[in-house]
Amino acid sequence: MHAWPASEVPALPGQGRDLRIHDTATGGPITLDPGPVARIYVCGITPYDATHIGHAATYNAFDLVQRVWLDTKRQVHYVQNVTDVDDPLLERAERDGIDWAALAEQETQLFREDMTALRMLPPRQYIGAVEAIPGIVPLVERLRDLGAAYELEGDTYFSVEADPHFGQVSHLDAAAMRLLSAERGGDPDRPGKKNPLDPMLWSAAREGEPSWDGGSLGRGRPGWHIECVAIALDHLGMGFDVQGGGSDLVFPHHEMGASHAQALTGEFPMAKAYVHAGMVALHGEKMSKSKGNLVFVSRLRRDGVDPAAIRLALLAHHYRADWEWTDQVLRDAVTRLGHWRAAVSRPDGPSAEALVDEIREALANDLDAPAALTAVDHWAVAQEQQGGTDMGAPGVVSRAVDALLGVAL
Template identity: 90%
Template sequence: MHAWPASEVPALPGQGRDLRIHDTATGGLVTLDPGPVARLYVCGITPYDATHMGHAATYNAFDLVQRVWLDTKRQVQYVQNVTDVDDPLLERAERDGVDWVALAEKETALFREDMTALRMLPPHHYIGAVEAIPGIVPLVERLRDAGAAYDLDGDIYFSVESDPNFGQVSNLDAAAMRLLSAERGGDPDRPGKKNPLDPMLWMAAREGEPSWDGGSLGRGRPGWHIECVAIALDHLGMTFDIQGGGSDLAFPHHEMGASHAQVLTGEFPMAKAYVHAGMVALHGEKMSKSKGNLVFVSQLRRDDVDPAAIRLSLLAHHYRADWEWTDQVLADAVARVGRWRAAVSRPDGPPAEALVEEIREALSHDLDAPAALAAVDRWAALQEERGGTDISAPGVVSRAVDALLGVAL
């Protein structure tokens, strides 16, 4: 599976700062020192209804992570999956009377277009669950053969009790885990499970549903969590720098995935930091496909909304914050991009070197994009009030905003 084209990232003078970022597992900020190659895994879409503003906010957060690392002159090895076979996708295809493969391909293509328009840097490896199946089957077999997984009426379940570190990503108690498991794709009430929280690794073939050869597992398809584990281990190995996604993935998805990987490898932790973006609401409720209260990037683009304004509407909120999409949020972003473009269109302006350092400092401190935007606002206001004499300043600001914030002026 291919990703989308990369926009050029301008080179800036000087060098960026190491990233300090909030780690869900420890509950505090950690300073990451990845070495010459930073490793990032971000969980991708289930392609049946993409891309709403909640998606965009999540991928914007991890785009900033890449930009901070690139500014430190590191390379970034970025991996993202596509869950191109899963119950919600099959259910949507059946509801709409379309082929599930065609639906997945259509929505994935739309996602690529949206990411390109928003200038999100693409992953180096963009892997679908279906194409990962040959690598998933041996992992499930290894877990089963090691006694960390068991058969239940042909389905293979992972035993969470096989991982002594289970629970250290989300730090939730068993009651909270059980509630979230039921809400987020688990089956805690299924009779015969050793532990209600045990997640499925391999689902035996069901009548009328797609299935693949699973070797000694029989025909079936992979569970949700093992998909990402197989892809991450294949392309990044263990103890990579950041496992990322929306805050609703901390449990069960990232918790279960970490346990799978830790039992498979005997190493801990799977990732140095588990980083989670906040949720975006509309009319007082979190945007979700089940509720249908979605604002789509593609619809905004069809309505001729400038993608730079869409991106600025995301950047105006701290990545970990839950926030609400409103017409005013978009109007403020449209006005901001207009002010910034007017400021950099002049032949000279106030010196910009300090501004570049302000943006770097803000982003290095837990991706504080609102503080970075406020710094650019101050420079633009100064430019409007009295201008300046530095002929290089507008170009420096334009390049910095592009390189560090992904906004083309």
């Protein structure tokens, strides 16, 4: 599966700072010190309703991670999946009377177009669950052979008790885990499971649903968590730098994925940092497909909204915060974009050296994009009120905003 084209990232003078970021697993900030190649895995969409503002906010956060690393002169190995076969996708396809594979491709292509418009840097590998199946099956078989998986009426489950570190991503108690498992695709009440929290690794073929050859597992399709594990281990290996996604993935998805990988390899941890973006609400409720209260990037673009303004609206909120999308949020972003573009359109201005340093410092401090935006605001106000004599300053500001914030002025 192919990703989307990369926008050029301008080179800036000097060098950025190492990223200090909040790690869900430890509950506090850690300073990441990747090698020459920083490794990041971000969980992708289930393609049946792309791309809403909640999606965009999440991928914007991890785009900033990439940009901070690139500014430190590192390379970035970024991997993202597409869950292109799963129950919600199949249910939506049946509801709309469309082939599930056609729906997945249609929505994935729309996601690519939105990511391109928003100047999100693409992953090096962009991999669908279906194309990953040949790599998933051997992992499930291996877990079974290790005694970390078991069969139940033809389905194969992972035993959470096989990983001594289970629970060290989310730090939730059993009752909270069980509740979230039921809400987020698990089946804690299924009779016969060794532990109500045990997640599906391989679902046996069911009438009317797609299935694939699972070798000794029989025909079927993969569970949600093992999909990401297979892709991440294949391309990044254990101990990669950042596992990312929305905060709704902390449990069960990232908890279970970590346990799968740790049981498979005997190594700990799967990722050095677990980083999660906050949720976006609309009209007081979390924006979600099930609630039907989605604001789509593609619809905003069709309505003539500049993608740079959409990106500024996202950047105005700290990535870990839960926030609400409103018309005023977008209006503020459009106004800000206009001020910035007017400021950099002049032939000279106040020195930009301190501004670049402020943006770098803000982003290195747990991706504090709102502080970075405020710094640019101050420069733009100084430009408007008093101007300056630095002939290169507007160009430096324009390149810095593009390179570090992904906003083209």
